[in-house]
Amino acid sequence: MKSKQTWFWLALLSFTLAAPNAMVMRYAVGELDPFLLNALRFAIVALCCAPIIWQSRGLFTGKALRSVLIAGAAMSVAALTFTVALVHSTASYVSILLLLTPVVLVFYSNKLTGERISRRAMAGITLSALGAAVIVLLPLALRQNTPFTFYPLATLLCVLNCLIYPLSTIEIKKANEDHGVPMFALVGFVAVIVTVANVIAWLLSGSSVPASVSWQTVAGILYSALIISLFGRALGIWSYERVGSAVISALTYFEALVAVILPVIFLHEKVSLEMAIGGCLILFGVFVVEYHKSTHHKHHHAFRAH
Numbered sequence: 001m002k003s004k005q006t007w008f009w010l011a012l013l014s015f016t017l018a019a020p021n022a023m024v025m026r027y028a029v030g031e032l033d034p035f036l037l038n039a040l041r042f043a044i045v046a047l048c049c050a051p052i053i054w055q056s057r058g059l060f061t062g063k064a065l066r067s068v069l070i071a072g073a074a075m076s077v078a079a080l081t082f083t084v085a086l087v088h089s090t091a092s093y094v095s096i097l098l099l100l101t102p103v104v105l106v107f108y109s110n111k112l113t114g115e116r117i118s119r120r121a122m123a124g125i126t127l128s129a130l131g132a133a134v135i136v137l138l139p140l141a142l143r144q145n146t147p148f149t150f151y152p153l154a155t156l157l158c159v160l161n162c163l164i165y166p167l168s169t170i171e172i173k174k175a176n177e178d179h180g181v182p183m184f185a186l187v188g189f190v191a192v193i194v195t196v197a198n199v200i201a202w203l204l205s206g207s208s209v210p211a212s213v214s215w216q217t218v219a220g221i222l223y224s225a226l227i228i229s230l231f232g233r234a235l236g237i238w239s240y241e242r243v244g245s246a247v248i249s250a251l252t253y254f255e256a257l258v259a260v261i262l263p264v265i266f267l268h269e270k271v272s273l274e275m276a277i278g279g280c281l282i283l284f285g286v287f288v289v290e291y292h293k294s295t296h297h298k299h300h301h302a303f304r305a306h
Contacts, residue, residue, distance in 0.1 A: 004243055009118050013238030014232045015251045019258035021228050029209055029274035031217045032240045036085040042079075042191040042198065044225035049188020055302035056185035065262030068186055071171035072193030078165035079194055080201055081157040088132030089154030095157035099132055099256075105166040110168060121246040128253035131281025183234045191229065195207035250282075250289045 005207050032040070046053075060068060105123060172190065175181045240248045257278065275283040 001170040007242040007249060008237045010235055010244060011181035011248060011251055012234040014239060015255040016258055017232045018223065018228050019255045022260055031213050033207035034106055034211070035198045036207065037221065038083065038228055039195050039202055041225045041229055042195040042219050044222070045191035045230045046188050046195055048230055049184050049191065052185045053188045056182050059179065059181045060189065064175045064181050065196070067171040067175040068189050071125065071168040071186070072190045074164045074168035074171065075190050076194045076197035076290045078161050079198060082160040085154040085157040086160065089151035093193055094154065094158055095109055097155065099129060099161060100162040101165055103129065104162050105169065106245045106249050108166050108170055115244055117246055121289050124285045125249050126285070127248055128285030129249045129289060131278040131285060132253040132256045134281060169240060173241050176237070179243055183238060187230060187234050202229040225226050246289050250286045253282050254286055
């Protein structure tokens with residue numbers, strides 16, 4: 001059994017792996033319909049997990065089946081609302097609203113699973129959220145030359161996404177932890193549901209299959225499917241089971257920081273003042289959450305997943 005400190009570093013690894021997703025996928029969205037792109041990504045995950053799903057088929061009964069169906073429905077809604085929100089607004093607008101998702105995860109974990117969240121942990125999450133907000137909002141505020149645009153439909157979809165997506169994580173955790181269903185069987189089963197939902201959405205949209213796609217698009221789909229949706233998601237939920245929602249939420253904002261730093265490293269973009277300020281806040285918030293957990297769990301003040 002790995003220690004909680006080890007699981008913290010594994011969680012950090014999973015979020016670091018997920019950080020390049022936007023940079024990698026930017027090639028794919030220009031060549032493929034978003035719904036078709038989602039369907040392909042999750043279909044690859046489903047195919048990779050098919051043998052484990054088949055071996056574990058006898059475990060998908062009762063409450064375990066209920067949890068995985070809820071997780072699949074939640075993930076399908078999250079994928080669809082995210083895609084449509086991008087169509088009806090801008091990427092920055094969607095990114096700002098989705099900063100609420102980690103906070104919702106903490107709230108659900110407290111109310112639905114009984115996880116105890118201390119004030120100090122909430123302070124760390126708040127610092128990380130503030131840092132992410134500085135990175136996203138401050139550049140917009142300083143460089144915005146046009147009046148702020150409100151996107152009603154995109155706002156509604158993003159709020160729905162924030163409320164629904166964390167349920168998928170919690171339900172997969174329950175099926176794995178309480179009912180013994182293997183993690184990759186759960187991730188694969190959910191991927192099947194999401195694939196079907198996106199295929200239906202793609203067919204209804206009337207979009208066609210492109211005659212050819214670039215190697216960047218193929219690489220983006222494979223990376224997003226295998227590294228993020230399969231390995232990264234499984235590792236992230238395993239870590240969530242052991243270190244709690246507060247740590248996972250803080251690391252979600254750390255992922256946003258890494259996503260901003262990567263273009264600086266690989267595309268030679270400049271480090272701005274808001275990136276430096278926001279990055280320091282995020283790192284300090286992660287430190288507050290993790291330091292609190294590692295030094296107080298023996299007194300039952302730490303994050304408890306069940």
